[in-house]
Amino acid sequence: MTSAEGRLRPARPRPGRIFYLVALLPMILGFAAMGVILATQLPKMKDGLQQIVVPGAREVALEPGTHTVFLETRSVVEGRAYVVDEVPGLQVRVEDAEGASVALSDPAASSTYSLGGRQGRSIGAFRIEQAGIYRVSADYGEGGGPQAVIAVGRDFIGGLLISIFSSLGAVFAGLGLTVGLAIWIYVSRHRARAGD
Known part of the structure; x- marks a missing residue:
């Protein structure tokens, strides 16, 4: 190819800098998805915990x-706040509709939560x-103790972890797409500049 033919070759289109702003869109959507997941799922998780004021x-x-x-340890029931650290001697019982006791055991794993002021x-x-x-x-048997709140929930921690990891997954997916697009734009601009 002669130098004249090289000069006549059309220039490779170069993505404009505006494309960097477009690359931010997946990251923004990822954070938006995180907000939606947490805003819709966490209240459902909290409502899934049935509270009982004890002794009672x-x-x-x-x-x-x-x-x-x-x-x-921190709770609110019907507008009243309850704060306790320890409840020594508290005995919890569960009975079915016929009065038969349901066996209680230690939880398979120790778990904690902090959710909506609770x-x-x-x-x-x-x-x-x-x-x-x-x-x-639940009560303290023969002794006494502070008023407190217990809550009963099924698969609460598992559901909470699913919501958290789903929201984090949306964020990281958005960040990954944004970084990938930014790299592609940078490489495309560099190649186009080199071909000018």
């Missing part, structure tokens, strides 16, 4: 599966095979 009892509707009992840690677990109304109660 409450009848709750439960689905089959393993349920975790949490002690809420903080809790797992103190027990139980498994039921049939859906229905169950009576959950």
Whole structure:
């Protein structure tokens, strides 16, 4: 190819700098998706925890599966705040509709949460095979103790982790696409400049 033919070769189009702004779009959408996931799922998670003020009892509707009992060290029930650190001697009991006791055990793994002004840690677990109304109660036996709040939830921690990792996945996916697009734009501009 002669130098004249080289000069007549059309210049390779170069992506403009505006494309860098376009590359930010996946990152922005990733953070937006994170916000939507957390805003829609976390309130559902909180509502899934059924609270009982103790000493006291409450009848709750439960689905089959393993349920975790949490002690809420920071909680609000009907506008009243409850703050406790320890509840020595607190005994939790679960009974089915016929009054039969449901066996409680230590939770498979220690778990904590902080959600919407509520903080809790797992103190027990139980498994039921049939859906229905169950009576959950707790007291200090012969002794006394502070008023506190316990909460019962099924697969709460698992659902919480799914929501968190889903939101983080959306963010990292957006960041990855943004970085990939930025690199592609930079390389394309560099090659176009070299070909001028």
